[in-house]
Amino acid sequence: MQTILNLKELIIMDESKIKSVIEDLIGPFLMxxxxxxxxxxxxxxxxxxxxxxxxxxxxxxxNKIITTKLLELTPDIPIxxxxxxxxxxxxxxxxxxxxxxxxxxxxxxxxGEEFTINAGLILNGxxxxxxxxxxxxxxxxxxxxxxxxxxxxxxxxIKLDCRKITPKGSIKVVSYSNKLKPEIEKIxxxxxxxxxxxxxxxxxxxxxxxxxxxxxxxxxxxxxWDIAAGHAILENAGGIVTDFNGNEILYGKKDFxxxxxxxxxxxxx
Numbered sequence: 570m571q572t573i574l575n576l577k578e579l580i581i582m583d584e585s586k587i588k589s590v591i592e593d594l595i596g597p598f599l600m601x602x603x604x605x606x607x608x609x610x611x612x613x614x615x616x617x618x619x620x621x622x623x624x625x626x627x628x629x630x631x632n633k634i635i636t637t638k639l640l641e642l643t644p645d646i647p648i649x650x651x652x653x654x655x656x657x658x659x660x661x662x663x664x665x666x667x668x669x670x671x672x673x674x675x676x677x678x679x680x681g682e683e684f685t686i687n688a689g690l691i692l693n694g695x696x697x698x699x700x701x702x703x704x705x706x707x708x709x710x711x712x713x714x715x716x717x718x719x720x721x722x723x724x725x726x727i728k729l730d731c732r733k734i735t736p737k738g739s740i741k742v743v744s745y746s747n748k749l750k751p752e753i754e755k756i757x758x759x760x761x762x763x764x765x766x767x768x769x770x771x772x773x774x775x776x777x778x779x780x781x782x783x784x785x786x787x788x789x790x791x792x793x794w795d796i797a798a799g800h801a802i803l804e805n806a807g808g809i810v811t812d813f814n815g816n817e818i819l820y821g822k823k824d825f826x827x828x829x830x831x832x833x834x835x836x837x838x
Contacts, residue, residue: 575645584714587690587698590642591713594688594700595721597638601631601686602704605671613678623674628652631686632670639666639688646690649825651794662821664692667797673770682706685770689797694819698805699798701771710775710802718778718806727779729806731834734780740838742784743768743776756786756813756831760838774799777834778806785832788813793825809833 571593605627613625632652639648643666647656650668666688671677673684682705689699700711710729712718718729735741742757744765749757757765762784768776774796776782797820800810810818813829822828 573642588713591698591711593642594638597634598686598700598702601634602702605631606704615678623678625678628671628674635668635670635688660823663694666690667794669794672795676769683768683770683772685772687771687798689801691820694821696797696800696820699801701775701798703772712802712805715805718802729778731778731807732780735783739763740783743773743782745769745787752788753786771799774803777808777832778803780834783834783838787830789827789829791827793820793827796827803832
């Protein structure tokens with residue numbers, strides 16, 4: 570039986586209550602993933618938004634499934650979604666959901682496999698829980714509290730702990746571009762990076778949490794809904810998420826814009 574919670578109950582930070590909500594969302598996330606794949610196979614309807622980025626009927630249908638379920642489970646918690654104007658003018662939000670129905674739309678509409686479905690729960694400005702589905706890869710990630718991050722794949726649930734599985738002596742990171750800016754190159758050098766591979770969606774947070782990669786560095790770019798779910802999953806698995814100055818990343822900022830970001834599998838890469 571699903572649990573319907575109000576904001577007061579969630580703010581108490583009772584992990585069991587947050588766990589109930591996250592677990593009730595796994596099914597809809599998997600269903601949304603199956604639907605977006607079917608829609609792509611049929612042929613997507615695509616448009617270009619005012620910010621010159623693409624959107625498809627797949628993005629909108631996934632948004633409908635996820636936001637409807639969130640409203641059902643947590644009716645008094647505001648939702649900020651990339652594909653909706655609701656609540657985006659509110660710069661005083663501290664407790665809310667951040668939803669990116671499909672992160673990596675270019676990848677999605679061009680038959681790629683790295684696009685993701687995302688929802689992150691923000692309480693008191695912090696990313697404390699979240700879900701990321703990677704439909705084309707059949708990998709589902711979720712977290713509901715400290716030391717409680719998981720991957721569900723091939724009918725198995727795996728607890729994530731950022732354990733290094735990259736080769737000893739190597740530091741393998743993901744990057745959103747094959748061409749690094751000088752500022753990013755310098756940080757890579759300081760970290761001792763030996764290899765980087767392009768990955769554009771929030772999957773990058775998940776593969777650091779699994780230990781497949783060791784880190785990620787980016788200057789201020791994108792928006793809070795792109796990173797909130799991954800932030801919760803990685804940090805709750807034991808990873809580190811800060812800006813370039815080592816500051817904690819908080820949510821509900823003006824226009825929901827991201828600061829710089831450094832992801833690390835651990836302090837000792």
